[in-house]
Amino acid sequence: xxxxxxxxxxxxxxxxxxxxxxxxxxxxxxxxxxxxxxxxxxxxxxxxxxxxxxxxxxxxxxxxxxxxxxxxxxxxxxxxxxxxxxxxxxxxxxxxxxxxxxxxxxxxxxxxxxxxxxxxxxxxxxxxxxxxxxxxxxxxxxxxxxxxxxxxxxxxxxxxxxxxxxxxxxxxxxxxxxxxxxxxxxxxxxxxxxxxxxxxxxxxxxxxxxxxxxxxxxxxxxxxxxxxxxxxxxxxxxxxxxxxxxxxxxxxxxxxxxxxxxxxxxxxxxxxxxxxxxxxxxxxxxxxxxxxxxxxxxxxxxxxxxxxxxxxxxxxxxxxxxxxxxxxxxxxxx
Numbered sequence: 001x002x003x004x005x006x007x008x009x010x011x012x013x014x015x016x017x018x019x020x021x022x023x024x025x026x027x028x029x030x031x032x033x034x035x036x037x038x039x040x041x042x043x044x045x046x047x048x049x050x051x052x053x054x055x056x057x058x059x060x061x062x063x064x065x066x067x068x069x070x071x072x073x074x075x076x077x078x079x080x081x082x083x084x085x086x087x088x089x090x091x092x093x094x095x096x097x098x099x100x101x102x103x104x105x106x107x108x109x110x111x112x113x114x115x116x117x118x119x120x121x122x123x124x125x126x127x128x129x130x131x132x133x134x135x136x137x138x139x140x141x142x143x144x145x146x147x148x149x150x151x152x153x154x155x156x157x158x159x160x161x162x163x164x165x166x167x168x169x170x171x172x173x174x175x176x177x178x179x180x181x182x183x184x185x186x187x188x189x190x191x192x193x194x195x196x197x198x199x200x201x202x203x204x205x206x207x208x209x210x211x212x213x214x215x216x217x218x219x220x221x222x223x224x225x226x227x228x229x230x231x232x233x234x235x236x237x238x239x240x241x242x243x244x245x246x247x248x249x250x251x252x253x254x255x256x257x258x259x260x261x262x263x264x265x266x267x268x269x270x271x272x273x274x275x276x277x278x279x280x281x282x283x284x285x286x287x288x289x290x291x292x293x294x295x296x297x298x299x300x301x302x303x304x305x306x307x308x309x310x311x312x313x314x315x316x317x318x319x320x321x322x323x324x325x326x327x328x329x330x331x332x333x334x
Contacts, residue, residue, distance in 0.1 A: 006049045014043035067115030071127030073100040076278035081126050084299020122306045143309045147302045159317045163193045166291050166322040167200025170273045175208045178333035179243035185230045187222040187247035227254025249274035249281050271330040286328035294320045
Protein backbone atom coordinates (compact mmCIF):
# COMPACT_ATOMS: atom_id res chain seq x y z
CA UNK A 1 0.00 0.00 0.00
CA UNK A 2 1.28 3.45 -0.87
CA UNK A 3 2.18 5.07 2.47
CA UNK A 4 0.73 8.39 1.32
CA UNK A 5 -2.69 6.77 0.96
CA UNK A 6 -2.66 5.05 4.36
CA UNK A 7 -5.39 6.39 6.64
CA UNK A 8 -6.44 5.93 10.24
CA UNK A 9 -9.17 3.60 8.97
CA UNK A 10 -6.55 1.33 7.36
CA UNK A 11 -4.56 1.18 10.57
CA UNK A 12 -7.66 0.51 12.66
CA UNK A 13 -8.62 -2.40 10.43
CA UNK A 14 -5.12 -3.88 10.50
CA UNK A 15 -4.88 -3.53 14.30
CA UNK A 16 -8.50 -4.55 14.89
CA UNK A 17 -9.21 -1.48 16.99
CA UNK A 18 -11.40 1.60 16.66
CA UNK A 19 -10.33 4.72 14.76
CA UNK A 20 -10.49 6.71 18.00
CA UNK A 21 -7.96 4.33 19.56
CA UNK A 22 -5.60 4.88 16.63
CA UNK A 23 -6.02 8.64 16.98
CA UNK A 24 -5.20 8.50 20.70
CA UNK A 25 -2.05 6.51 20.02
CA UNK A 26 -0.88 8.84 17.25
CA UNK A 27 -1.53 11.99 19.25
CA UNK A 28 -0.50 10.46 22.58
CA UNK A 29 -3.46 12.32 24.04
CA UNK A 30 -4.97 9.84 26.53
CA UNK A 31 -3.87 6.45 27.95
CA UNK A 32 -4.46 3.41 25.74
CA UNK A 33 -4.49 -0.26 26.69
CA UNK A 34 -0.89 -1.48 26.20
CA UNK A 35 -1.94 -4.42 23.99
CA UNK A 36 -3.99 -2.15 21.75
CA UNK A 37 -1.17 0.43 21.62
CA UNK A 38 1.29 -2.28 20.55
CA UNK A 39 -1.16 -3.48 17.90
CA UNK A 40 -1.57 0.04 16.52
CA UNK A 41 2.17 0.67 16.45
CA UNK A 42 2.75 -2.65 14.71
CA UNK A 43 0.09 -1.82 12.11
CA UNK A 44 1.62 1.60 11.51
CA UNK A 45 5.01 -0.01 10.93
CA UNK A 46 3.62 -2.67 8.61
CA UNK A 47 1.76 -0.06 6.56
CA UNK A 48 4.75 2.34 6.59
CA UNK A 49 2.56 5.00 8.08
CA UNK A 50 4.22 8.31 9.00
CA UNK A 51 2.06 10.72 11.00
CA UNK A 52 1.53 14.11 9.41
CA UNK A 53 3.03 16.44 11.97
CA UNK A 54 1.29 19.50 10.54
CA UNK A 55 -2.10 17.78 10.64
CA UNK A 56 -1.48 16.69 14.21
CA UNK A 57 -0.65 20.26 15.06
CA UNK A 58 -3.92 21.52 13.63
CA UNK A 59 -5.81 18.93 15.66
CA UNK A 60 -3.96 19.60 18.91
CA UNK A 61 -3.52 23.36 18.52
CA UNK A 62 0.28 22.90 18.57
CA UNK A 63 2.78 22.53 15.76
CA UNK A 64 5.36 20.80 17.99
CA UNK A 65 7.97 23.13 16.55
CA UNK A 66 10.14 25.75 18.25
CA UNK A 67 11.46 28.68 16.25
CA UNK A 68 15.11 29.60 16.80
CA UNK A 69 16.12 33.03 15.51
CA UNK A 70 19.88 33.36 15.75
CA UNK A 71 21.80 36.59 15.37
CA UNK A 72 24.30 35.16 12.93
CA UNK A 73 24.40 31.59 11.58
CA UNK A 74 28.09 30.83 11.11
CA UNK A 75 29.21 32.55 14.31
CA UNK A 76 31.00 29.96 16.49
CA UNK A 77 29.31 31.26 19.65
CA UNK A 78 25.76 31.40 18.29
CA UNK A 79 26.17 28.11 16.44
CA UNK A 80 27.27 26.41 19.68
CA UNK A 81 24.09 27.68 21.37
CA UNK A 82 22.06 26.33 18.45
CA UNK A 83 23.78 22.95 18.77
CA UNK A 84 22.76 22.87 22.42
CA UNK A 85 19.16 23.55 21.45
CA UNK A 86 19.28 20.77 18.84
CA UNK A 87 20.78 18.32 21.32
CA UNK A 88 18.15 19.05 23.94
CA UNK A 89 15.15 18.92 21.58
CA UNK A 90 16.35 15.61 20.07
CA UNK A 91 15.06 13.84 23.17
CA UNK A 92 11.59 15.42 22.89
CA UNK A 93 8.78 15.45 20.35
CA UNK A 94 9.58 19.07 19.44
CA UNK A 95 11.55 20.05 16.34
CA UNK A 96 13.46 23.30 15.83
CA UNK A 97 13.10 25.65 12.86
CA UNK A 98 16.01 28.06 12.37
CA UNK A 99 16.11 31.52 10.86
CA UNK A 100 19.08 33.88 10.57
CA UNK A 101 18.48 37.39 11.91
CA UNK A 102 22.00 38.63 11.10
CA UNK A 103 23.11 41.87 12.68
CA UNK A 104 20.47 44.31 11.39
CA UNK A 105 17.22 44.87 13.22
CA UNK A 106 15.11 44.86 10.05
CA UNK A 107 16.50 41.47 9.06
CA UNK A 108 15.70 40.12 12.51
CA UNK A 109 12.09 41.30 12.23
CA UNK A 110 11.68 39.50 8.90
CA UNK A 111 13.22 36.32 10.35
CA UNK A 112 10.89 36.43 13.35
CA UNK A 113 7.83 36.89 11.13
CA UNK A 114 8.93 33.93 9.00
CA UNK A 115 9.08 31.70 12.06
CA UNK A 116 5.73 32.90 13.40
CA UNK A 117 4.25 32.22 9.97
CA UNK A 118 5.22 28.58 10.49
CA UNK A 119 2.99 28.55 13.59
CA UNK A 120 5.82 27.72 16.00
CA UNK A 121 4.76 26.97 19.57
CA UNK A 122 7.60 29.02 21.04
CA UNK A 123 10.46 31.26 19.98
CA UNK A 124 14.07 31.23 21.19
CA UNK A 125 15.91 34.39 20.20
CA UNK A 126 19.69 33.91 20.21
CA UNK A 127 21.49 37.23 20.54
CA UNK A 128 19.60 39.59 18.20
CA UNK A 129 19.68 43.35 17.91
CA UNK A 130 15.91 43.64 17.66
CA UNK A 131 14.63 46.72 19.53
CA UNK A 132 13.10 45.91 22.89
CA UNK A 133 9.62 47.04 21.85
CA UNK A 134 9.73 44.59 18.92
CA UNK A 135 10.75 41.79 21.29
CA UNK A 136 7.93 42.75 23.66
CA UNK A 137 5.51 42.35 20.75
CA UNK A 138 6.88 38.90 19.96
CA UNK A 139 6.51 37.88 23.59
CA UNK A 140 2.85 38.91 23.49
CA UNK A 141 2.25 36.68 20.45
CA UNK A 142 4.15 33.51 21.39
CA UNK A 143 6.18 32.21 24.37
CA UNK A 144 9.62 33.76 23.90
CA UNK A 145 13.04 33.32 25.51
CA UNK A 146 16.20 35.36 24.88
CA UNK A 147 19.65 33.75 24.97
CA UNK A 148 22.80 35.87 25.12
CA UNK A 149 21.15 39.18 25.89
CA UNK A 150 19.72 40.87 28.99
CA UNK A 151 16.51 42.90 28.80
CA UNK A 152 14.89 44.78 31.67
CA UNK A 153 11.46 43.42 32.53
CA UNK A 154 12.20 39.97 31.09
CA UNK A 155 12.97 38.29 34.39
CA UNK A 156 13.45 34.52 33.95
CA UNK A 157 13.05 34.94 30.20
CA UNK A 158 16.69 35.93 29.49
CA UNK A 159 19.65 33.58 29.71
CA UNK A 160 22.86 35.59 29.57
CA UNK A 161 26.39 35.79 30.92
CA UNK A 162 28.05 38.57 32.88
CA UNK A 163 30.16 40.01 30.06
CA UNK A 164 31.40 42.87 32.23
CA UNK A 165 32.86 40.42 34.71
CA UNK A 166 34.32 38.32 31.88
CA UNK A 167 36.06 41.36 30.38
CA UNK A 168 37.32 42.26 33.82
CA UNK A 169 38.75 38.77 34.42
CA UNK A 170 40.46 38.68 31.01
CA UNK A 171 42.13 42.06 31.59
CA UNK A 172 42.97 41.21 35.18
CA UNK A 173 44.84 38.13 33.96
CA UNK A 174 47.05 40.31 31.78
CA UNK A 175 47.62 42.81 34.57
CA UNK A 176 48.57 39.97 36.88
CA UNK A 177 51.20 38.92 34.34
CA UNK A 178 52.77 42.36 34.62
CA UNK A 179 51.27 44.06 31.57
CA UNK A 180 50.47 47.76 31.89
CA UNK A 181 49.93 48.84 28.29
CA UNK A 182 46.98 46.67 27.26
CA UNK A 183 45.12 47.16 24.00
CA UNK A 184 41.42 46.43 23.82
CA UNK A 185 39.92 45.74 20.38
CA UNK A 186 36.19 46.05 20.98
CA UNK A 187 33.21 44.55 19.22
CA UNK A 188 30.36 46.32 17.44
CA UNK A 189 29.93 49.74 19.03
CA UNK A 190 26.32 49.44 20.20
CA UNK A 191 26.32 45.68 20.86
CA UNK A 192 25.50 44.85 24.47
CA UNK A 193 28.27 42.24 24.79
CA UNK A 194 30.90 44.58 23.34
CA UNK A 195 29.87 47.44 25.63
CA UNK A 196 30.06 45.27 28.73
CA UNK A 197 33.37 43.62 27.86
CA UNK A 198 34.88 47.05 27.35
CA UNK A 199 33.46 48.17 30.70
CA UNK A 200 35.14 45.17 32.36
CA UNK A 201 38.44 46.09 30.70
CA UNK A 202 38.19 49.63 32.02
CA UNK A 203 37.25 48.49 35.52
CA UNK A 204 40.24 46.15 35.75
CA UNK A 205 42.63 48.93 34.72
CA UNK A 206 41.12 51.45 37.12
CA UNK A 207 41.14 48.95 39.99
CA UNK A 208 44.85 48.30 39.35
CA UNK A 209 45.62 52.02 39.28
CA UNK A 210 46.48 51.95 35.57
CA UNK A 211 45.39 54.72 33.21
CA UNK A 212 42.63 54.04 30.69
CA UNK A 213 44.38 55.26 27.54
CA UNK A 214 41.89 56.04 24.73
CA UNK A 215 44.65 55.37 22.18
CA UNK A 216 44.76 51.73 23.32
CA UNK A 217 41.01 51.20 22.78
CA UNK A 218 40.27 50.28 19.17
CA UNK A 219 36.83 49.94 17.61
CA UNK A 220 36.07 46.61 15.97
CA UNK A 221 33.34 44.50 14.42
CA UNK A 222 33.82 41.06 16.02
CA UNK A 223 35.82 39.87 12.98
CA UNK A 224 39.37 39.12 11.88
CA UNK A 225 39.73 42.32 9.86
CA UNK A 226 39.13 44.31 13.04
CA UNK A 227 42.14 42.66 14.66
CA UNK A 228 44.40 43.22 11.65
CA UNK A 229 43.38 46.86 11.20
CA UNK A 230 43.65 47.74 14.89
CA UNK A 231 47.18 46.37 15.26
CA UNK A 232 48.33 47.91 11.97
CA UNK A 233 47.03 51.33 13.02
CA UNK A 234 48.67 51.14 16.44
CA UNK A 235 52.03 50.08 15.00
CA UNK A 236 51.91 52.71 12.26
CA UNK A 237 51.33 55.39 14.91
CA UNK A 238 54.19 54.06 17.03
CA UNK A 239 51.93 53.38 20.02
CA UNK A 240 53.57 50.99 22.46
CA UNK A 241 51.74 48.03 24.01
CA UNK A 242 52.59 44.62 25.42
CA UNK A 243 49.22 42.88 25.46
CA UNK A 244 45.91 42.68 23.58
CA UNK A 245 42.48 41.79 24.89
CA UNK A 246 40.28 41.12 21.84
CA UNK A 247 36.48 41.16 21.93
CA UNK A 248 36.32 37.68 20.38
CA UNK A 249 38.59 34.95 19.06
CA UNK A 250 38.28 35.97 15.42
CA UNK A 251 39.48 39.47 16.32
CA UNK A 252 42.34 37.92 18.31
CA UNK A 253 43.30 35.82 15.27
CA UNK A 254 43.42 38.94 13.12
CA UNK A 255 45.60 40.67 15.70
CA UNK A 256 47.92 37.66 15.76
CA UNK A 257 48.28 37.80 11.97
CA UNK A 258 49.14 41.51 11.98
CA UNK A 259 51.81 40.98 14.64
CA UNK A 260 53.26 38.04 12.71
CA UNK A 261 53.58 40.16 9.57
CA UNK A 262 55.61 42.71 11.53
CA UNK A 263 57.87 40.09 13.06
CA UNK A 264 56.44 40.64 16.55
CA UNK A 265 56.40 37.45 18.61
CA UNK A 266 53.46 36.11 20.59
CA UNK A 267 53.69 35.82 23.56
CA UNK A 268 57.35 36.85 23.95
CA UNK A 269 56.73 40.42 22.75
CA UNK A 270 52.95 40.74 22.96
CA UNK A 271 50.42 38.58 24.83
CA UNK A 272 46.94 38.03 23.38
CA UNK A 273 43.63 37.10 25.05
CA UNK A 274 40.51 36.35 23.01
CA UNK A 275 36.89 35.67 23.88
CA UNK A 276 34.54 32.72 23.13
CA UNK A 277 36.97 29.78 23.12
CA UNK A 278 35.83 28.66 19.69
CA UNK A 279 36.96 25.16 18.73
CA UNK A 280 39.92 26.38 16.67
CA UNK A 281 41.35 28.51 19.48
CA UNK A 282 43.30 25.62 20.96
CA UNK A 283 45.03 25.16 17.57
CA UNK A 284 46.10 28.77 16.97
CA UNK A 285 49.86 29.39 16.79
CA UNK A 286 50.41 29.69 19.66
CA UNK A 287 47.23 28.25 21.28
CA UNK A 288 45.01 31.12 22.37
CA UNK A 289 44.26 32.18 25.92
CA UNK A 290 40.58 33.07 25.82
CA UNK A 291 37.34 33.43 27.74
CA UNK A 292 35.22 30.31 27.49
CA UNK A 293 31.47 30.78 27.35
CA UNK A 294 29.22 27.77 28.12
CA UNK A 295 27.40 28.24 24.83
CA UNK A 296 26.24 24.65 24.39
CA UNK A 297 24.94 24.56 27.96
CA UNK A 298 23.07 27.79 27.31
CA UNK A 299 21.30 26.22 24.35
CA UNK A 300 20.37 23.10 26.28
CA UNK A 301 19.01 25.14 29.20
CA UNK A 302 17.01 27.40 26.86
CA UNK A 303 15.35 24.43 25.12
CA UNK A 304 14.43 22.79 28.43
CA UNK A 305 12.98 26.03 29.72
CA UNK A 306 11.06 26.71 26.50
CA UNK A 307 9.22 23.38 26.65
CA UNK A 308 8.18 24.15 30.21
CA UNK A 309 7.18 27.69 29.25
CA UNK A 310 4.97 26.36 26.43
CA UNK A 311 3.35 23.93 28.86
CA UNK A 312 2.89 26.74 31.40
CA UNK A 313 5.02 24.84 33.91
CA UNK A 314 7.42 26.33 36.44
CA UNK A 315 11.09 26.56 35.50
CA UNK A 316 14.18 28.55 36.45
CA UNK A 317 16.95 29.56 34.07
CA UNK A 318 20.38 28.62 35.45
CA UNK A 319 23.16 31.06 36.36
CA UNK A 320 25.95 30.06 33.98
CA UNK A 321 29.41 31.61 34.14
CA UNK A 322 32.34 32.12 31.80
CA UNK A 323 35.95 31.32 32.69
CA UNK A 324 39.38 32.27 31.40
CA UNK A 325 41.18 29.38 29.70
CA UNK A 326 44.93 30.01 29.88
CA UNK A 327 47.01 28.75 26.96
CA UNK A 328 50.31 29.71 25.34
CA UNK A 329 49.44 33.12 23.84
CA UNK A 330 50.08 34.85 27.19
CA UNK A 331 53.13 35.04 29.39
CA UNK A 332 54.51 37.12 32.26
CA UNK A 333 56.14 40.44 31.45
CA UNK A 334 59.64 41.02 32.85
